[in-house]
Amino acid sequence: MKSGFAILFLLFTIRLFSQEVVEWRGVNRSGLYNETGLLKEWPESGPELFKKIEGVGKGFSQAIVVGQTIFITGIKQDTTDVLSAFNFNGELLWDTPYGRSWTRSYIDSRSTPTYQDGKLYVSSGTGQLNCVDAKTGNKIWHVDVVTEYAGEIHKHGDAEAPLLVRNLVVFVTGGETNTMIAFNKNTGNPVWQTKSLGGTKSYASPTVINHHGQEIVLVQTAENLIGVNSENGEIFWSYNLFQYHTHENGKGAQTNAPLYHNGEIFVTSGYEHPALLFSLSDDGKSIKLKWENNILDTHHGGVVFVEGNIYGSTWENNSRGKWASVNWETGETKWEQDWENKGAIITADDMLYLYEEKRGNVALxxxxxxxxxxxxxxxxxxxxxxxxxxxxxxxxxxxxxxxDVLMIYNIKE
Incomplete structure (x- = not known):
């Protein structure tokens, strides 16, 4: 049951952080978290467990934090995705069902919510986009994007984290009618639609970059990497990624958000697809392939860029992989080696954090x-x-x- 104190504290927290965008994988979805003063070494048993919150629902999505409130998605009711708010005592503040979960394979919530101005934006596993009041959990608007706009989802469900661009929330439809649609973030009304280049939605969430003053949304469908004008949905350029999907597995499976640095874009997607680096023209209206790398084929754990090099895991098969580093400028593989198994990676305070997927080992x-x-x-x-x-x-x-469990560890010095 909600206490009056908990609600007042939640309202204060939301107001205090009301202008901040909080989203999947930190700064610009790059895996970077702007934190300092973190431990450079952990005790032998691991860092102190601050809180374990059970009952968050089945899910593969990430938790986000606004002030002292934790937001996370999970399946708690049969085949319904639920967005939940918890305080740091582990107390549930509210639950909001927001759409049909994916039920054909890997039945867990996928979408990480995006927060700004007291509102949360989240998608169900079947492509239902929602805007939710972060104070109360009440739904402000709801659009069944896949159904209403003839979208097409790839075979393991919709994993997209909605992207905020100024007053818009942009969302990939895939399919033969549109590629992406922008909605007014306050009303849910459509603002612009991008023509279709074919192909279903991929698993990768879009990102937005500012390239020489030109704001470009980077989209990956099952077939293409696409640069979209954030002002009107015009497609600036596209590059066929499907041509590299020669392995018997993973056809059409673009799995990771791209990285952008110094006018260049990096993409990787597992399944022995080569990692690719593209150079953008100065006006952002075209791209050119700079290099390919056949080692860093990250499955779905993301990659990070640190001091001129890219770090991530590699794919050997769906249940096995290694870790590697590649130089951003040249595409040279600096190393590839075993550690437990492939998995997810993030970075903060000049350190790497690895979370391998098979047995749950976490490394600094x-x-x-x-x-x-x-x-x-x-x-x-x-x-x-x-x-x-x-x-x-x-x-x-x-x-x-x-x-169904969220663990919170103290890693401050």
Whole structure:
């Protein structure tokens, strides 16, 4: 039951942070968290467990934090995706069902909510886009994007984290009618639609970049990498990625958000698809392939960019992989080596955080072009299912989700 104090504290928190965009994988969806003063080494048993919250619902999505409120999605009611708010005592503040979950394969919530101006934006596993009041959990608007706009979802469900661009929330439809639609973030009314280039939605969430003053939304469908004018939905350019999908598995499976740095775009998607780096023209209206790398084929754990190099895991098969580093400028593989298994990676305070997917080992590593330098590690001992949720860092705390359980660790010095 909600206490008056908890509600007042939640309202204060939301107002205090009302202008901040909080979203999947931190700053610009890059896996970077702007945190400092974090531990450079953990105790042998791992960092202090601050709080374990059980009953968050089955899910692969990441938790986000606004002030002292935790928002997370999970399946709690049969085949319904539910968005929940918790305080740091682990008390449930509200639950909001927001759409039909994906039921054909890997039945867990996928979408990480995006927060701004007291509102949360989240998508169900079947492509139902919602705007939810962060104070109360009340739905402000709801659009069944896939049904109403003839979208097409790839075979393992919709995993998109909605992207905010100025007063818009942009969302990928895929399919033969549109590629992407922008909605007014306050009303849910459509603002512009991008023509279709064919292909279903992919698993990768879109990102937005500012390139020489030109704001471009980067979209991946099952077939293409596409640059879209954020002002009107005009397609600036597209590049066929499907041509590289020669392995018997993973056809059409673009799995990771792209990275942008210094006028260049990096994409990777597992399944022995080569990692690709593209150079943007100065006006942002065209791209050119700069290099290919056949080692860093990250499955779905994301990659990070640290001091001129890219770090992530590699794909050997759907249940096995290694870790690698590639130089951004040249595409040279600096190293590839074993550590437990493939998984998700983020970075903060000049360190790497690895969360391998099979047994739940978590590592703190020093970025290096010589080798994978593990400093400390521990093992998650709660929850069930694959360890596929990406970790996150907020206010000196590491958030690790495993199925129905969210664990919060103190990692502040």
């Amino acid at each position: 590593a020093e970025p290096s072009t010589d080798s994978l330098k593990i400093i400390s590690n521990f093992k998650v001992d709660a929850g069930a299912g694959p360890h596929w949720a990406h970790p996150a860092i907020y206010d000196g705390k590491l958030f690790v989700r495993h199925g």
